Amino acid sequence: MSKIKNNIVLVLILIPIWIILYKYLQEISDFIVFRLFQMTPEKHMTETLRFFIYEVPKVLMLLVLIIFVVGIVRTYFSPEKTRKALEGKSLFTGNVMASLLGIVTPFCSCSAIPLFLGFVEAGIPLGVTFSFLIAAPMINEVALILLIGLFGWKVAVIYVLTGLSIAIFAGFILEKLKLTRYVADWVYKTHAKQNLEQEEALSISQRISAGGEVVREIVGKIWIYILLGIAVGAGAHGFVPDEYLAGALGNQNWYSVPLAILVGIPLYSNAAGIIPIVSVLIEKGVTLGTALAFMMSVIGLSLPEIIILKKVLKWQLIGIFVGVVAFGIVIVGLIFNYLVFI
């Protein structure tokens, strides 16, 4: 029992410390750069280091907090419950729900196949399953945190809303195209021998430790990508002139969005690695729509995931899937470039 109390008390102590530290982060990093290192302001090297020393703790702190909160929220969801919620839903409602649930349901791309099969077997339409599979990797807490941290709330909300729309409509269109024949033949022949028993309810303290566990797991895995991403970003921040990329990837060229997506598909990175780089792209003159399209294509459409899906889908379906999602991303990118000015 005392261990359970400790758990909650620890969280209550850490949160105010977190808030104070976060609030004074700029002052602390400036102190380190200008006082401790005695560097001259406005120099390339100084600006690079200052960016790095400020951004790394900022992003890591946001990461720990939000992954922790999301980790707790996720203990209330599971693929099994999501499947149950989606069973028997009508097409459009199903797409909307699947996309929303894709954000909160614990998902790892290595589990994409069992999840796909589990959904299909429960009679959930292919298009609804696709909505889930598009939303789950594209909109995740890591992407959200980094967008908030580097661009602010507005861009983060826009990203979530447009990502959701792509997942909903791409899934809807894929269902309308009646593609069931392009699913590998054995998929519909597999039948489960048994069902999983009900999960037991967790206590608050167990949920807190589950959240802590997730933080350790995810941050342990991605911190190096964040460090590298920010290092590249910091270097470009200090040394590459502003508006450097505006010519090729700026507003004037209609082809900048499709180009960004084509470049993005074979590139594989998680949100952690790509967002600091996207942030620099924008700083150097790439328009927001093009940058968002690039980011969505890198984390939403990736070669490794396509290769995993190849086990259950025929190549025609994979082609159509990638095509529809890429098309959605192009539209989002163009809308932002031409209609929205942030």
Add this chain to the structure above:
Amino acid sequence: MEIKVLGTGCAKCKSLEKVTRKAVDELKLDATVTKVEDIQKIMEYAVMRTPALVIDEKVVLSGQLPKVAELKELISNHS
């Protein structure tokens, strides 16, 4: 006792197999541990998250990687 580790080959699946063997050794149980990698066989157990652990044809764990101590408890509770 027959223990199966279900997993297609992700890092966590390999770790679960290792941890399971360790737990069985430490408990000095007379149990066979096999790894099931065939996705069709895995799906027969209706798991939607890998890795999963099956003891005597019953799914006891899915989508998690427990510590050796937790696993020992789980296995001994089952026998």
